[in-house]
Amino acid sequence: MYHHVVPPLPLARRQLASANQVVAAVGTRSTMESVNTLYANFLLLGAAHGLFLAVALVNVKSGNALAHRLLALLTLAFAADLGVDYLVRTRYVLLFPKLILVEAVTNFLYGPLTYLYVRVLTSAKEFRFSGKTWAHFLPFAVSILLVIPFFLQSDSQVIAQVYDDAGVDNLGLWVLGLLLVEIAPIPVIGVYIWLSVKLTYRHSRIIREQFSFIERISLKWLRNLLIALGTLYALYVFAIFFADSLGVGEPAASALSLMMVIVIYTMGYMGIRQPAIFGHGESRTTIDIEPSDNQASSPAQPAPKKYQKSALDADMSSALLHELQRHMANEKPYLDSTLTLTQLAAQLRISPNYLSQVINEQTGSNFFDYINQHRVAAAKERLRESTQSSILSIAMDAGFNSKSAFYTAFKQHTDMTPSQFRKSAVTTSMPRA
Secondary structure, three states: OOOOEEEEEEEEHHHHOOHHHHHHHHHOOHHHHOOHHHHHHHHHHHHHHHHHHHHHHHHOOOOOOHHHHHHHHHHHHHHHHHHHHHHOOHHHHHHOOOHHHHHHHHHHHHHHHHHHHHHHHHHOOOOOOOHHHHHHHHEEEEEEEEHHHHHHHOHHHHHHHHHOOOOOOHHHHHHHHHHHHOOOOHHHHHHHHHHHHHHHHHHHHHHHHEEEOOOOOOOOHHHHHHHHHHHHHHHHHHHHHHOOOOHHHHHHHHHHHHHHHHHHHHHHHHHHHHHHHHHHHHHHHHOOOOOOOOOOOOOOHHHHHOOOOOOOHHHHHHHHHHHHHHHHHOOOOHOOOOOHHHHHHHHHOOHHHHHHHHHHHHHOHHHHHHHHHHHHHHHHHHHHOOOOOOHHHHHHOOOOHHHHHHHHHHHHHHHOOOOHHHHHHHHHOOOOO
C-alpha cells in the first residue's frame, strides 16, 4: 500500500507496472481494455480451476467432510487471490478497486485454514470446532473491521488513497489500521506453517509407534503440500521486503502468482491420482489409541525420563521382552501386513502402552521399525534359499504390502537392495574351485 512508507499490498497489486501508471490510467477508456496476455489467461484458468476444485471438495460424499470443507476454503482463498491478480493484469481492477482490500484481508485465512486442515487429518479423535478453534479467525475478523472505512468511500477515493498515497490525511488513525493489515499476515502465516509442520512431524512419529504399515497413513502428500506452501511463503516475504531493492519486484510477484497456480493444479491432480488425499478420514479412524504423552515426546529424550511415570519396572520389562521375542519367533505375527500395536498387545495380553515401552526401551526401536526388522530378516532368509521366486512375492510373503515399502525397509536395515543382497548371497554360497 503506501509505497513511500511500507511495502505495497502483497500479491496482486505488485503486478502492476507501477502505482503511477495505474493512477495515470484512471479516467481513460482505453486503459480499461483487457490486456489478454498468455500470463493473464493462465491466472484466470488457475482461479477457475481453484473454484472448480473447491466446489468438487464440498460435494465429495466419502472421507472426512470437515477436512474437505477446510481445503475447499483454502483453495477458494487462492482462487480469489489469482482472480484479483487477473484483474490487475488486465487493468479491470480499476473498475473494482476495492477488491485489492479483499485480497489483503484474505491473507489472514491462509495460516489458520492450513493449520486446521492439518489438525483434522492428524487428529486421533474426531475433530470438532469449539470456541478456541474459532479464535484462529479473530485476526481475519479484525482485518475486516480495519478496512471498513475504505469500503465506505467512493472508488475514486480508494484509487487515490490506495494506489497513489493521496488524500489519506482525513483517515487519521485508520491509516495505521491499513498498515497493520499489510504487515500482520507475514508473521501470522509463518507461525501457522511452522505449527502445521510440527503437527505433521508428530503424526509421523505416532503412526510409527502404532502401525507396521504407513503407506496410506503417512501423509507424504500433506508434507509435500506444506513444502509448497512454505515455498510460497518464502516468495511472499522476498517479494515484499527484498524484491524492490534488487530490482525484481514485478518478476517476484509474477513468480508468486505462478506458484499459486501450480499449487492449485497440483492439488487437483493429486486428488485425481490419489483419492486418499481427499478421503483420509477412513485411514484416520483406524488409529484407535489416543497419543499418550510418552508417544508424543521427543525421540531424542532419554528413555528413563520418557517413561518415568510408568509402573513397568526393569524386571517386568525384561520378562515382557522375553515373551515378545518368543511370540515373534514362534507365531510370526509380523507376517500380517496390517499388524498394529494394539493387535500385537492383545496377542500378548498386555497393554499397548507397556508393549510400546518395552520395544522402545529394550530394543531402541519404535514399533514400525521393530516389526520391519523381523520382516526383513524373513525376506533375507527367503532370498538366500529361493533364487527363482520374484522379489515382489518374497516381499509380500514377509509381510510387506508394497514393493516400495519393502525396498525402503530392506535398504535401511541392510544398506543394500534386495537384488544386491541376493547376488551377494549366491556368490557367497557358491563352492570354491
